[in-house]
Amino acid sequence: MRTSLLKWSLGLSAVAALAFPIIASAQLTKYDFETRMNMESHVGNITGHAKDGAADYHRYCESCHGVRGDGNGETAQWFDPPNFPKPRDFQLGIFKCRSTPTGTLPTDEDLFDTIARGLDRSGMPQWSTFTKQQRADLVAWVKHFSPRWVNEKPGTPIQIPPEPEVTPERVKAGKDVFARVQCWKCHGVTGEANGPSASTLQDDLGRAIAPYNFTEGSRPKCGETDQDIYRIFMTGLDGTPMPSFADNIKPDEAWDLVFYLRTFMAGQSKEKTIAQQLGLKPVDPNAPPPTQ
Amino acid sequence: MRMETQLCFCGKLPWWRSIVTAALVLVFLVLSGSQRANALPAFARKYGLRCSACHESWPMLNYFGQKFKDNGYQMMNDRDAPIWQNPGYWPVTFRITPIWHRVSTGKVLIDTYPGTGSATPNGAAIQRITSSGFDLSGLDFHTGGTLEKNFSFYVLPSSDPTASFHFETAMARLDNIFHSPWLNLKLGKFELDNLLSEKRILTLTGNGGVYQVYHFIPVGDGNIFGQIGDNQLGLELMGHSVDDRTRYSASLLSSNDGNVNLIMGANSYTGFFTASQAFDAGKLGVERIGAYAMVGEAATYYPTSGSVPNVGAGIANKSFHREGFVGQFYFGPHVDLQVVSQHGWDNAWFGQGYGNPINTNGDGGANCPSPGPCLPNNIPGTTLPVGSQAPTWNGILFEPHYVFSPQLILIGRYETIRMSRQADGSAYTAVGANGITGPTPSSFGNISTYTVGFRYNPFMTSRAGFAWHNEYNWLHQDGTGPTLGLGTTNINTSELLMGFDFDF
Numbered sequence: 001m002r003t004s005l006l007k008w009s010l011g012l013s014a015v016a017a018l019a020f021p022i023i024a025s026a027q028l029t030k031y032d033f034e035t036r037m038n039m040e041s042h043v044g045n046i047t048g049h050a051k052d053g054a055a056d057y058h059r060y061c062e063s064c065h066g067v068r069g070d071g072n073g074e075t076a077q078w079f080d081p082p083n084f085p086k087p088r089d090f091q092l093g094i095f096k097c098r099s100t101p102t103g104t105l106p107t108d109e110d111l112f113d114t115i116a117r118g119l120d121r122s123g124m125p126q127w128s129t130f131t132k133q134q135r136a137d138l139v140a141w142v143k144h145f146s147p148r149w150v151n152e153k154p155g156t157p158i159q160i161p162p163e164p165e166v167t168p169e170r171v172k173a174g175k176d177v178f179a180r181v182q183c184w185k186c187h188g189v190t191g192e193a194n195g196p197s198a199s200t201l202q203d204d205l206g207r208a209i210a211p212y213n214f215t216e217g218s219r220p221k222c223g224e225t226d227q228d229i230y231r232i233f234m235t236g237l238d239g240t241p242m243p244s245f246a247d248n249i250k251p252d253e254a255w256d257l258v259f260y261l262r263t264f265m266a267g268q269s270k271e272k273t274i275a276q277q278l279g280l281k282p283v284d285p286n287a288p289p290p291t292q
Numbered sequence: 293m294r295m296e297t298q299l300c301f302c303g304k305l306p307w308w309r310s311i312v313t314a315a316l317v318l319v320f321l322v323l324s325g326s327q328r329a330n331a332l333p334a335f336a337r338k339y340g341l342r343c344s345a346c347h348e349s350w351p352m353l354n355y356f357g358q359k360f361k362d363n364g365y366q367m368m369n370d371r372d373a374p375i376w377q378n379p380g381y382w383p384v385t386f387r388i389t390p391i392w393h394r395v396s397t398g399k400v401l402i403d404t405y406p407g408t409g410s411a412t413p414n415g416a417a418i419q420r421i422t423s424s425g426f427d428l429s430g431l432d433f434h435t436g437g438t439l440e441k442n443f444s445f446y447v448l449p450s451s452d453p454t455a456s457f458h459f460e461t462a463m464a465r466l467d468n469i470f471h472s473p474w475l476n477l478k479l480g481k482f483e484l485d486n487l488l489s490e491k492r493i494l495t496l497t498g499n500g501g502v503y504q505v506y507h508f509i510p511v512g513d514g515n516i517f518g519q520i521g522d523n524q525l526g527l528e529l530m531g532h533s534v535d536d537r538t539r540y541s542a543s544l545l546s547s548n549d550g551n552v553n554l555i556m557g558a559n560s561y562t563g564f565f566t567a568s569q570a571f572d573a574g575k576l577g578v579e580r581i582g583a584y585a586m587v588g589e590a591a592t593y594y595p596t597s598g599s600v601p602n603v604g605a606g607i608a609n610k611s612f613h614r615e616g617f618v619g620q621f622y623f624g625p626h627v628d629l630q631v632v633s634q635h636g637w638d639n640a641w642f643g644q645g646y647g648n649p650i651n652t653n654g655d656g657g658a659n660c661p662s663p664g665p666c667l668p669n670n671i672p673g674t675t676l677p678v679g680s681q682a683p684t685w686n687g688i689l690f691e692p693h694y695v696f697s698p699q700l701i702l703i704g705r706y707e708t709i710r711m712s713r714q715a716d717g718s719a720y721t722a723v724g725a726n727g728i729t730g731p732t733p734s735s736f737g738n739i740s741t742y743t744v745g746f747r748y749n750p751f752m753t754s755r756a757g758f759a760w761h762n763e764y765n766w767l768h769q770d771g772t773g774p775t776l777g778l779g780t781t782n783i784n785t786s787e788l789l790m791g792f793d794f795d796f
Binding site for chain 2: 052055056058059060062063064074075076078079083084116118119120121122123124125126127128129130131132133134216218219
């Protein structure tokens with residue numbers, strides 16, 4: 001009888017010991033699920049609700065990004081990097097186009113803008129046809145896929161100082177920055193995406209990825225204004241080999257680099273005219289990098 | 293016991309249950325595999341997007357699809373040129389619809405016999421004719437897309453159910469001229485820039501498968517040129533804002549209703565103009581309002597050779613115009629309402645039957661084509677009968693949709709067209725082109741029609757489109773029913789249709 005009681009006690013203890021973490025986990029999962037389903041986004045005075053974005057996600061986004069937002073929609077298999085990058089895996093909570101420092105979550109505005117702008121040279125079109133409310137709802141739905149949004153806050157957007165006047169000195173200084181931080185290793189000395197490392201690049205998931213070709217006339221992925229270009233190399237494109245240069249380039253130098261990069265880009269620009277007047281030659285990859 | 297069954301498959305199942313289970317698995321695999329094995333609609337395949345991305349319900353475009361079309365079938369992601377496609381990619385889609393339908397025409401003139409076996413009719417009666425059976429739509433070969441970045445095209449050889457083909461669309465377009473979305477130039481045969489596209493209509497019956505206001509011609513009127521629902525030959529300048537909120541188009545068209553070989557007027561053209569603006573209405577969606585106008589002239593006199601009209605040499609142009617408003621109103625993600633209005637005006641000569649060269653006789657009857665109708669030719673010296681006047685009319689259509697999901701849409705439509713002025717006025721005493729002696733009753737030729745239906749897409753992928761289509765249409769027209777004597781009678785027709793509408 002005592003043996004039987006002992007067996008029952010041990011058995012119940014074992015069951016309780018096993019059940020507790022399962023129940024706790026289930027509670028946590030339920031909390032996590034509800035938190036995610038109630039995810040909101042805030043863009044200006046618009047509040048997006050995840051549940052309201054589900055239908056549009058199903059209609060417009062799911063075929064690429066997948067039901068679970070893992071980037072494995074039915075057509076993802078046909079995307080062939082680097083010419084057609086694979087759809088973003090929202091579960092990772094890692095985004096290229098941010099106004100926030102590298103490693104941090106983007107702001108709701110960042111995702112909101114990305115949806116409307118699209119991503120050139122990828123399968124992501126410009127969804128500028130949505131209403132602002134639809135976009136805000138979709139932002140909330142995108143956020144609901146990743147636990148990062150439950151546990152972390154978005155980073156603080158970097159400060160972009162006012163754009164200075166373009167001068168020949170600044171364009172020349174930009175060339176020095178371009179050489180010093182070795183942009184040419186991937187983007188090439190003439191910005192044609194043919195640097196010595198270009199063909200070896202991979203994203204964080206081990207997929208081939210191509211550097212941006214400044215000369216072909218397409219828009220940079222994360223925006224085409226001078227401010228956008230400044231932001232791109234000061235925040236980096238997370239998940240890709242493009243790092244943040246916030247620690248290597250001072251804000252004033254960053255503008256110099258923007259002006260120099262403009263000399264590569266298709267179409268006429270003041271920077272290009274200055275470069276032609278200066279007779280600016282491409283950086284010499286064999287020369288020692290200029291000191292800061 | 294139940295838990296054991298669920299958790300452990302180690303128990304022995306009866307042999308027949310194993311076979312049934314295996315068969316069900318096999319059926320499931322075959323069915324799921326067969327969906328993926330369908331061939332590819334051209335654009336969805338190219339861009340990897342589902343039909344629902346561009347279509348509110350295939351084939352009707354949603355706002356994003358309209359923007360894609362306005363961009364010259366481009367996503368504007370710098371990967372639109374065919375050079376980025378796998379060389380095996382062929383931008384072709386086929387569409388055909390096997391159907392069952394039941395057509396009922398309320399009043400048909402029927403010969404009657406004396407009941408003696410005589411083959412000669414001795415009288416006539418009016419009765420309803422109803423027929424039903426399995427049938428087939430025509431076949432469309434859609435091919436379109438980009439020739440290079442900012443050079444797009446669309447070619448659509450289309451057949452009737454007997455496989456007699458014609459070119460429904462054949463055009464090339466220069467997109468984003470000077471890198472501006474406001475400048476796009478199209479040349480060829482194409483659908484006019486109607487916001488509510490008849491070529492992408494969600495209904496398929498004979499009367500419900502077209503928008504009546506896009507084709508309305510007063511009974512007896514000879515102007516076949518003002519049909520904005522027909523694809524036309526010409527040149528179109530079109531522009532839009534980057535987000536497509538603002539759109540305009542201006543087209544110069546030959547007044548030939550899209551018929552090739554210059555068979556109409558020697559020098560007659562039509563202009564078609566549209567403009568629209570969309571607004572962000574928050575949770576309701578994007579609302580759009582716009583206007584259109586078609587202003588043109590067409591020949592009424594076809595010089596004759598040996599009393600046979602020279603088609604293509606038409607002169608004595610007379611004018612016509614159509615104008616109206618278009619609204620696309622969304623009330624959240626599920627409900628929307630499309631509205632088109634129209635005011636039409638034809639010159640009095642058209643009202644008296646002049647204009648259409650195909651059935652025009654050369655000398656007032658001697659060379660009347662067979663089968664008719666025999667339309668008059670405005671030979672020099674012809675005058676209009678006293679009381680002739682320019683016919684005018686007003687029409688409106690309402691088309692609400694309930695989009696339950698991208699896979700299921702409920703469709704309704706109500707259209708009405710009312711004559712506001714008949715071609716044969718109060719002083720008219722002759723036999724008009726509509727066959728009525730004297731003034732035409734004011735409601736003669738008025739149309740009312742209702743259509744209801746639904747389309748269900750059992751699957752939704754980027755590879756093929758399939759809709760189970762069900763529809764009912766009822767049309768009423770004042771005064772055009774057959775009669776056994778004087779006066780006029782109204783006529784009702786209805787059609788019930790069910791079919792599988794698919795493209796691949």
